[in-house]
Amino acid sequence: MRLISLQLNNFRQFYGLSPELHFLHGEKNVTVFLGTNGAGKTTLLNSFNWLLYGTFTKGFLLPEQLVNKRAIREAQEGSTVEAWVQLKFEHDGRKYVIKKIAQVLKTGNENGWVPRGELAPTLQWAGPDGKWNNEERISDIIGRILPEDLHTYFFFDGERIERIMQPTKKEREEIANAAKKLLGVEILDRAIIHLNSVRKDLESELKEVGDAETKKLVEEKQAAEEECKNIYQRQEELDRNIDGQQERKTEIDLRLRQLDEVKNIQAKRDELTAEKEKRIKSLQSTGDQLAKEITSNAYSIFLGYATQSFQDLIDLLRKRGELPSGIKTQFVKDLLDKKICICNSPLEESSIARKAVEDWMGRAGLADVEEKAIRMGGEVTKIEQSIPGFWGRVDQLQDRRRTDREEISRIEDELDEIREKLRNNPKEEISSLEKQRDEAEAAIIEANREKGSNDEKIRALYEKIDSLDSKIVKHQANEERQKLAQRRVEAANDALARIKRSRQIFDVYFRDNLLKRITKLFSTMSFTPYRPTLSEDYELGLVDSQGKDAMPVAASTGESQIMSLSFIGSIIEEARANHAKKEGLPGPDSSTFPVVMDSPFGYLSDNYRFQVGEHIPKLASQVVVMVSNTQWRGKVEQAMSGKVNKTYVLVYYTTEDNFDKEFVEINGNSYDLVVQSPNGFEYSEIVEVN
Amino acid sequence: MENKKESPLDPINNAPSEITKIIKRILRLEKDKLSQKKPHINSDIIKVIKEEIQ
Numbered sequence: 001m002r003l004i005s006l007q008l009n010n011f012r013q014f015y016g017l018s019p020e021l022h023f024l025h026g027e028k029n030v031t032v033f034l035g036t037n038g039a040g041k042t043t044l045l046n047s048f049n050w051l052l053y054g055t056f057t058k059g060f061l062l063p064e065q066l067v068n069k070r071a072i073r074e075a076q077e078g079s080t081v082e083a084w085v086q087l088k089f090e091h092d093g094r095k096y097v098i099k100k101i102a103q104v105l106k107t108g109n110e111n112g113w114v115p116r117g118e119l120a121p122t123l124q125w126a127g128p129d130g131k132w133n134n135e136e137r138i139s140d141i142i143g144r145i146l147p148e149d150l151h152t153y154f155f156f157d158g159e160r161i162e163r164i165m166q167p168t169k170k171e172r173e174e175i176a177n178a179a180k181k182l183l184g185v186e187i188l189d190r191a192i193i194h195l196n197s198v199r200k201d202l203e204s205e206l207k208e209v210g211d212a213e214t215k216k217l218v219e220e221k222q223a224a225e226e227e228c229k230n231i232y233q234r235q236e237e238l239d240r241n242i243d244g245q246q247e248r249k250t251e252i253d254l255r256l257r258q259l260d261e262v263k264n265i266q267a268k269r270d271e272l273t274a275e276k277e278k279r280i281k282s283l284q285s286t287g288d289q290l291a292k293e294i295t296s297n298a299y300s301i302f303l304g305y306a307t308q309s310f311q312d313l314i315d316l317l318r319k320r321g322e323l324p325s326g327i328k329t330q331f332v333k334d335l336l337d338k339k340i341c342i343c344n345s346p347l348e349e350s351s352i353a354r355k356a357v358e359d360w361m362g363r364a365g366l367a368d369v370e371e372k373a374i375r376m377g378g379e380v381t382k383i384e385q386s387i388p389g390f391w392g393r394v395d396q397l398q399d400r401r402r403t404d405r406e407e408i409s410r411i412e413d414e415l416d417e418i419r420e421k422l423r424n425n426p427k428e429e430i431s432s433l434e435k436q437r438d439e440a441e442a443a444i445i446e447a448n449r450e451k452g453s454n455d456e457k458i459r460a461l462y463e464k465i466d467s468l469d470s471k472i473v474k475h476q477a478n479e480e481r482q483k484l485a486q487r488r489v490e491a492a493n494d495a496l497a498r499i500k501r502s503r504q505i506f507d508v509y510f511r512d513n514l515l516k517r518i519t520k521l522f523s524t525m526s527f528t529p530y531r532p533t534l535s536e537d538y539e540l541g542l543v544d545s546q547g548k549d550a551m552p553v554a555a556s557t558g559e560s561q562i563m564s565l566s567f568i569g570s571i572i573e574e575a576r577a578n579h580a581k582k583e584g585l586p587g588p589d590s591s592t593f594p595v596v597m598d599s600p601f602g603y604l605s606d607n608y609r610f611q612v613g614e615h616i617p618k619l620a621s622q623v624v625v626m627v628s629n630t631q632w633r634g635k636v637e638q639a640m641s642g643k644v645n646k647t648y649v650l651v652y653y654t655t656e657d658n659f660d661k662e663f664v665e666i667n668g669n670s671y672d673l674v675v676q677s678p679n680g681f682e683y684s685e686i687v688e689v690n
Numbered sequence: 691m692e693n694k695k696e697s698p699l700d701p702i703n704n705a706p707s708e709i710t711k712i713i714k715r716i717l718r719l720e721k722d723k724l725s726q727k728k729p730h731i732n733s734d735i736i737k738v739i740k741e742e743i744q
Contacts, residue, residue, distance in 0.1 A: 140727060187720045190729075195716065198735045488743045495712050495739075498701040506698040 035650030041626035149178030158600035517570035569619035613639030
């Protein structure tokens with residue numbers, strides 16, 4: 001998506017028709033909007049959100065009041081007043097114009113107006129032939145260009161970034177899916193669904209033309225697949241149950257926290273639960289370290305016998321005087337070639353002296369053995385010396401595990417006591433809440449148990465299906481038609497398995513690539529020694545990688561902001577890289593992405609402002625930044641000035657008599673940011689800076 | 691030495707040639723109909739398989 005221009009009419013504080021606000025791209029890809037507080041920076045961000053997705057950012061107050069107050073006051077009673085936003089953009093060779101209107105009716109009542117609602121947006125597009133068409137599936141089209149689940153990254157509210165760093169599990173799934181969708185992975189998902197159904201059609205054809213045995217096998221397989229489907233449905237149901245019970249538990253905990261009689265006990269329980277989770281994580285991590293230690297070093301303790309026989313052999317050679325050999329093969333060979341000994345005796349063929357020197361050849365061969373023995377001796381000693389270290393580390397890890405286990409058991413005892421206390425609390429509300437909590441917990445455990453046993457059933461069914469598949473393939477087909485039908489089923493099976501495998505690799509590949517890119521971007525912007533992490537379910541985190549073990553650290557607001565910027569920058573980079581590949585999965589339609597940011601510098605210190613300011617233009621193809629004068633002046637302006645293509649000033653007309661004058665200097669000209677309203681209305685105007 | 695990581699395209703490119711052709715044609719069909727929520731595409735896929743496996 002390449003933004004061309006945005007135009008507003010009577011939208012929120014922007015009175016009348018705004019100039020067409022152009023967004024350029026290329027080397028200078030930054031468009032800046034400068035305005036004081038309340039001048040409409042957040043409104044501009046939300047004009048994109050409302051138009052494209054029908055949403056507003058969290059800090060956007062009174063979202064039902066979209067029509068400009070001055071426009072309403074100036075309208076005649078009974079007339080309809082409109083606010084609208086129109087965006088022109090280009091995508092994949094097409095030009096688009098999207099427009100959305102909100103209406104109010106001017107009345108004589110106290111409020112002065114009643115809402116008439118929003119009209120459905122209109123979307124028109126023109127291809128290379130210049131002919132304009134109306135598009136009805138607007139959300140589908142927009143969703144494919146910039147997925148809604150990712151829109152908070154592309155339309156970025158710098159003042160409310162905590163949701164981006166700490167999304168819920170559901171939000172994380174949505175983000176991951178949307179990012180993959182942007183990269184074209186939906187094509188694989190759809191191909192899997194469709195090919196699966198086609199495969200069934202082809203199998204039915206085979207059943208029609210096949211013999212009795214094949215028919216039986218196919219029927220058996222279909223029954224197993226049906227059973228699998230039912231179990232999957234049950235698993236989804238169980239997941240919903242678990243979520244529901246979990247929610248119920250959280251609500252009960254919240255209520256208990258509010259009750260004066262037990263709020264301290266509940267606080268203790270919260271603390272213990274958090275501590276227990278920490279211990280469980282530590283136990284898992286120590287287990288992993290132990291497994292790693294054993295895999296890499298445990299072999300040394302089994303080498304005792306081998307090192308002993310090596311020592312015995314060397315000792316024997318030494319006893320026999322064969323080691324050290326003290327003489328080299330080459331030396332003896334030279335003497336024999338020259339036919340003269342070091343004592344000057346001639347070494348003629350068949351002479352006794354020659355025979356005596358030739359005998360040395362056999363013993364001289366041991367010089368090689370000696371050299372190897374010395375080298376191996378060193379290695380063997382190293383292995384032997386490493387054994388106590390290995391046991392030391394294992395003991396230490398085992399101790400840590402023991403402590404964690406003991407702590408978990410202690411915490412569980414304390415939690416049991418708390419449970420008991422609450423259950424027997426004389427106040428009925430409390431004991432009843434605790435009983436309900438127990439029920440929810442028991443239901444969660446039961447559902448998890450059933451899920452585990454279902455997983456096993458699914459695994460067994462898949463094994464059965466695989467074995468039936470090979471039986472069907474192997475089954476002798478007599479008829480030519482049956483052979484052909486069988487080959488087609490095999491081809492569909494093979495294609496399906498490969499697309500599934502490809503999809504599976506894509507997941508890991510995508511996450512790995514994304515993390516690499518996030519780490520790189522983060523390190524270029526951040527001064528900390530911290531390293532970003534990305535969990536399997538796309539939870540962003542930070543670890544301190546200075547010590548031996550990477551320790552999680554709590555990200556500050558500034559770091560969270562840099563993480564979020566790194567995340568979106570990485571997704572864009574990955575999409576661009578995918579698009580650039582000629583041979584590959586059918587990737588995104590375009591490699592052009594805009595980022596619109598409201599106050600992205602608010603939480604950053606001066607140093608960070610410079611770093612972030614310098615990198616923002618590189619994050620996306622087009623960058624639109626809304627800033628206050630204080631955020632812009634100094635470091636940010638210095639870092640970004642070479643990249644700015646257009647600057648707009650949001651002039652705020654105030655009705656206050658005593659207001660602080662605020663102005664901005666651009667290219668040697670001074671622009672007022674706040675001026676006295678000439679007509680008793682508060683509103684804003686957008687002025688282009690030449 | 692660490693083995694080179696498998697790329698998402700490997701399972702497709704390493705397939706017998708007719709399977710690679712089938713997969714690429716199917717993915718192209720899917721991409722063309724990506725803007726439709728529920729495209730009717732199964733008969734096109736069957737056609738592809740029948741054309742490639744004669």
